[in-house]
Amino acid sequence: MTIAPQSPTEVAPTDLVTVSVDGIEVRVPKGTLVIRVAELMGIEIPRFCDHPLLDPVAACRACLIEIEGQPKPQPACAIAVTDGMVVRTQRTSPMADTAQEGVMEFLLLNHPLDCPVCDKGGECPLQNQAMTAGRGTSRFEEEKRTFEKPINVSAQILLDRERCVSCARCTRFADQIAGDPMLELLERGAKQQVGTAEDEPFDSYFSGNTIQICPVGALTSSLYRFRARPFDLVSTPTTCEHCASGCSLRTDVRRGVITRRLAWDDPEVNEEWNCDKGRFAFVYTYEGRIASPLVRENGELRPASWPEALDVAARGLAAARGRAGVLTGGRLTREDAYAYAKFARVAMGTGDIDFRARVASDEEAQFLASSVAGMPLGPTYADLDRAPVVLLVGLEPEDESPIIFLRLRRAAQKKGVRIVSLSPVRTRGMDKMDAQWWACQPGGEAVALRQIAENSADTLAALRQPGAVILVGERMAGVPGALSAAAELASSTGARLGWVPRRAGERGALDAGALAGLLPGGRPADDPRAREEVAAVWGVEASSLPTGGRVGQSLVDAILGDTSRAEREEERHIDALLVAGVEVADHERAEDLRRALSDVPFLVALSTHHNDVTEVADVVFPVAVVAEKAGSFTDWEGRTKPFSAAIHGAQSVADGRVLAMIADSMDVTFGAGDVASLRAEMDRLGMWTGARPAAPSVAPAASDASGTVALATWRLLLDAGALQEGEPHLAATARPTEALMSSETARSLGLGQAGSVTVSTDHGSLELPLRIADVVDGTVWVPMTSEGSRVLAIGASHGTRVRVTGGTA
Amino acid sequence: MPELPPAVRGFGVTFATMFKKVVTEEYPEQADRYPPKPRFHGRHQLNRWADGLEKCIGCELCAWACPADAILVEADSNTEEARFSPGERYGRVYQINYLRCIFCGLCIEACPTRALTMTNVYELADDNRADLIYEKKDLLAPLLPGMIPPPHRMVPGTTEKDYYAGKVTGSVPEQEPEGDSEIWYETQEPAVREGRA
């Protein structure tokens, strides 16, 4: 269990008080809780309700101790020390000892003691503390209170009310930390129980944390139910692969299969919390994996041996040297992304590489090169805590980076940090963070930022205060001029600028050079010194390193051999592609990319699962999922968090090793491609210290009013993402797929206040239920990639003009 | 008396032995004549309730207690379609590795439901290792008259407490599977049945 984060500043000696615990005098900061003092001294006081990150309630009374001068025993978890206090714990005070035994006997009166069928058995604070602080026998002979067991408080979480000790940890978490107070303590006395309102299940994005902090087995998850005992599990600290929040997790593996994941303690990042996606979305690691290399023969993929597949891949890629492209996707570890970046330049002789399998733009590439790639740590989570104001630009933290959401919520509530969110929708998440809604049409963010001086003088003044932070979200890549405007605003006000991608591997891939125009460490690919540095480490001639390269749209055009482009004349068309774990459907021009992939003469895919890429690939190599390999992820702050493999002895190989083997078959000097050597190379290279390219200065696009309504969209935390597959209980707790509109807009379109709407473009339409919400007028919001709402598939994205009609099209 | 040569004296021993009572036991021909003592620790057995449901709840306490790490248990949830034991939980996978077991009996002491006991069966030799890992089907007690093979529902109107209180004394016709519960089990992929999925 963590000690609550200490403030980094030294405590002034005047704020120290002297207390005596069990006859030992210590000096501790004034206001420290007695239970914390005892903890620091290594004295263990039993406890259930106490949690260092939740406000004290003294609900369970397990921690009773004696304080000199007080006639009755007192709860150690709720009493702050005062100067000269004399505390006696159960070790020295018979009064405390008897009181604790009495409480334990009382807590066990109605406890079913069904440990053999309880998931907590073997790691249960109640079991343990009943042994250390309880009596061996009970005097209770009457019938125990019973409840129906178990009941669902959400699809994922089961509640066994008989086991609950009414500690209120879960309810306090829901209320204080997550801000989703759907869990409540109901009734009184022996009938006291945790529950939810009938029609409102505990569908919080953070609900899984309550299972972890419940000190008994009252809350369990559908996914882990009855799957293991603690002694079956091999636990490994890991870093979450689902988003760029960078949570530390613990992965528990039984016989080579992940059975559960827990939030692990990183006081600088996720504290002890995480989101349900990180906790429950791991079924993909063992379902539907590709078993062996595959080679296409007569139009069909057939299993092949590694040497054969390597040989085919090597010949194909060597033949297309200089006319090849690489798409890595945003899910790779930092080391693997680096391996692709190096492989592209050294073995494939190309600079055409892009990690962004999503809406992306050249402006964004330039922004990343100037303001993000290879930059030192910061702004950090701690900076959010300390900031006078945090401006969110096109970022919905609850969906896109849940730990930022938790931090901002706490910062706003405990420290009064002011949060302003520039967004077309006023969301529940904003209310939970007490954020100020700065409404703006989708696509109008760039203009809004440019006009900030006129529109919002107080925001401007706030941003000028030292420590102010601007966070821009992934969707701003699709709004021309938005990133330029954000960078400009940051430099003119002095606010710190943070770029918050959604995917866990994006920042790492950027720093590793998996983006055309950038060499590892954020080095500009056309800077002579940067080229020298990289060439020296790679053991190649600097002149052999490709300069620039194409990204995003132009890369797709290049693959398609789009004749309207100048590249065609320069014979810079692409004859071979190397693609890592990329979901074609996530790409901005999914249809074009799909066509490009089937058109390209030679396609090599490295993938864990079958997808649209492997379907048309010429050679497919199976690779390890994150849990099977060591590596590291760099979170949005720029903090790199290494981890080791959670599943030991897996047969699968990481991307880096596969690339090294292909390079070997091509007779290219590449290195071993294992994590240690890739890391060593990256460390030798370090980050770029020289001049950076200028920030982009793209003008906002003129607003185009060809449709009736502007579309606002982003991806929900729980959606149709590939890594969430196979977990129906998790999916059932996702937000409903619905379209949001203001009542004004709905009326002007002649729609009712409910019913379904059809959102259409020239390429297709979506039909969703309508809900009236706080949305800026003239705008409709729909989830980007949820079941039944695939925005990219109808050729739209954030800011596109669409038509909205009532009912079915 | 002059000493006989040692070789001849040796034959004397041989000759005398021919008239002594034979102690050799004719195993395996007459194995039945020599049953083990009643509390001999032999092969384990997974017991059933009187209606045929399994007593094992998959709690893994036996596996935890085992000093030789010979037991592997994987539990699962009983469902309305497929119930193997009374209550929420049953042992989906149950294996005892007789290459490891030292017949100490700590497992049967740990078992909270008396699902696991030891029989007197001691004939546990084989010519390969794989067959010495006994699966649940090898360890389950035989179905006695009046028992229905699970999966099937509990005796209507009872709860698991009634089972533990000894109130269930046999199966009733309503418990006969209505066709599909058994089929459910049979149609599962072997990997699901054996708990590898």
Ligand code: SF4
């Ligand atoms: S369910 Fe668990 S965490 Fe919640 S009040 Fe009961 S014992 Fe405490």
Ligand code: SF4
């Ligand atoms: S917040 Fe992000 S990093 Fe943390 S557990 Fe959730 S998905 Fe993983």
Ligand code: SF4
């Ligand atoms: S008898 Fe002893 S060694 Fe054998 S399975 Fe039981 S506990 Fe393990």
Ligand code: SF4
């Ligand atoms: S045999 Fe007994 S101890 Fe072992 S899992 Fe089954 S019920 Fe638990």
Ligand code: FES
């Ligand atoms: S831990 Fe102190 S009252 Fe619960």
